[in-house]
Amino acid sequence: MDLETQIQLLINNAPQDGQTPQIVAAIAPTLMALAQKLQHTHYYILQNSQGNWVLTTLSNRSNPEIEKRVIYAFPTLQDVSLSSSAGLDPQILAKAMPVIQILFQLVALEPVDSIVFRETPGSNNHTVEVQRQEFQTLIQQQLQQHKRSRQVPPNIA
Template sequence: MDLEAQIQLLINNAPDDGVTPHLVTAIAPLLVAIAQKLRHPQYYILQDSEGSWVLTTLSHRASPGIEKRVVYAFPNIQDISLILDAGLDPHMTPVITPVTHILFQLVALEPVDSIVFLETPGKTTHTYEVRRDDFQKRMHKQLKKLRSPKPIPPNIA
């Protein structure tokens, strides 16, 4: 599924709350811009028995007190075992998810610091990290740009 179709699916499946479809439309250029930097149109996300994404807490090697919580996005189902022992847990389910949908979830995933996309099947060395803080800053900038009134041309009269 191409990125435009993914965005349209997000809009079509958004709650009819008068806000979410407009939000998706407004940040669609940001979602597409980030998705275009990634190698795959969809990734596997590991979910627990309640359907929540599985978080992994990473500790800084030099400063063990510094931690961040990440969600891994895998290019294929076999790569899950490269990082997580999920295959040993029958309550964990890999779910294939369009890349723009993964990125859109960063809007609401409070406890998540980053999504780490594994880019090369079979390897953990090539990853692309999308930090939630960075994503939210870019999203707010995009929304502000859409809300700000257009400057009045000096030669309007």
């Protein structure tokens, strides 16, 4: 499924509350721009039996008090099998998800600092990290721009 279709599905599946579809449409350019920097249209996300995404806590080697909570996104099912975290628990499943949906979910994933997209099948060397805080800032800027463009100028008469 191409990125345009993924965006349209996200808009169509948004709660029909009179606002959410317009908000999703407003941030669509940001989602699209980021998704276009990634190599795949779908990634595999590890999930537990309740459907929650598996969070991995990474520690800084030189300063173990500094931690980062990440979710890994794998390009293929075979790459999930190669991951050390995937084989530890039989309750962990890999689910293919559209990249637009993954990015959209990142906005609301409070305990998550980043999603690490593994880009090259069979290799851990090429990754793209999308930091939640930076992504939220881009989304806020897009929403501010959208809000300004919708305001009626005071001298419209």
